[in-house]
Amino acid sequence: MHPVSSPESEFHLDQSAAEPLCYSNPVYPHSFADPFVFRHAGEFYAVGTGPVPGGNRDLEFPILRSTDLVRWEPLGGSLLKRGTAARHYWAPEIAEADGIFYMYYSAGDSDEHHELRVATSSRPEGPYTEWEFPMLDPAATPFAIDPSPFRDRDGAWYLFYARNFLDDEDGYRPGTALVVAPLVDMVRVPEKFDVVMRARHDWQRFQAARPMYGGVYDWHTLEGPCVISHDGRYYCLYSGGNWQNDSYGIDFAVADSVCGPWRDTNPGEGPRVLRTAPGRVIGPGHNSALARHDGLSMIAYHAWDPAMTARRFCLDHLSWTDDGPRVAGPTWETQTLQ
Secondary structure (H helix, E strand, C coil): CCCCCCHHHEECCCCCCCCCCEECCCCECCCCEEEEEEEECCEEEEEEECCCCCCCCCEEEEEEEECCCCCCEEEEEEEECCCCCCCEEEEEEEEEECCEEEEEEEEEEECCEEEEEEEEECCCCCCEEECCCCCCCCCCCCEEEEEEEEECCCCCEEEEEEEEECCCHHHCCCEEEEEEEECECCCECCCCCEEEECCCCHHHEEEEEEEECCEEEEEEEEEEEEEEEECCEEEEEEEECCCCCCCCEEEEEEECCCCCCCECCCCCCCCCCECCECCCEEEEEEEEEEEECCCCEEEEEEEECCCCCCEEEEEEEEEEECCEEEECCCCCCCEECC
16 A cells, blocks of 8 residues: 555545535445555545455455445455465455556464465456465464555555564563564565564453463454555554454554554553444444545544444544544544545
């Protein structure tokens, strides 16, 4: 994903119409978790985790297209699976380099074993063809999820992702945390990484007394990284807590360099960017972001409806304050897009 403040990520919306363009969340009525939104050739695409319309078992990751961020057309599935397909496919993100589209995601047969994967296509909507090998050796990294590509100001590409840590040194909590490594040829990452952020707060708890890797842990989760460059700093928006309940929300870490050191400025009172609106929107999280030409930004995320029937695709305005990024939401009433 390009930095949100870079020229190639900015977008214009047609404001010549007599009436402003309005929307209300969710912007797509079906199950569509982990929404990643990107722009290509004047159109917007959104790819996410969930069932593919039509039930084609050879395809994963539903993909949508829009001209205005409000009306979304389903295009079917985007990833053509290999013959030895996994059971679970999670959290796709897409980057373009030299005319090739790269889809990054994780795949695995259980919640404890997930591999980082990459697939390529000549078109933004796909179909994307899986590479034969995972991006990291599964023997050395049995669990890695939520890969998020980022292009720095100098053109270098990096991959942010989440992986598990079992130690509790220096006040850290065992669980899933965020790291970054350089992308090699867009399809490989080295085993060495820099830690972006590990859990320190109670609100980031996924589950107490969770059996994992032959032990029992008070497990905490940070996942879904999305990096934004703004006013010379880097902000890593992430989701923390348990995606299955109202603890889930979005917060951020900040750094002066893409590889850190990253700083956690959260006082421990809960997610500051997006959090549950009781009775209305449950567990907003796993976001992506787009910049607007007028200096504003949009954030895409998923959230449960009050009945917890599905995680659905939502959009809201992302603003910048002296204390970092904020969203006046999550919203459920009619909003103006312009």
